Amino acid sequence: MLLIQDLLRVIRGGLDVKNAVDNAIEHCSQTFDLLKAIENAKLAADEAVDERQKRKESTKGLYHLRQYFELIIFQAYLSASAPDTWRDLETFEHFVRSRPGGIFFASNHHL
DSSP states (O other): OHHHHHHHHHSTTHHHHHHHHHHHHHHTTTTOOHHHHHHHHHHHHHHOSSHHHHHHHHHHHHHHHHHHHHHHHHHHHHHTSOGGGGGGOOOHHHHHHTSTTHHHHHHTSOO
């Protein structure tokens, strides 16, 4: 998960932000465990015997990894904003675009 490690380097308090997301995922894990889904998809792709199955599992894993990436960015956005400033809060799109790597993220996603 080099992508996640790179992300944590460019957001303020990256490890704390990730830990907050991981805790939220853990609290919801009875319904859906996103981290386990990423891990399971990777294992299934690695163990796939044909190319079609490997591609299917890889696509599923990338989908879940993107969700995790976006949750971390959204938590960074929430963490950077004081609770009493919601009326004057910059938009999520502006927050993303104004951060290192934001142009890449914003150009590949519809905010």
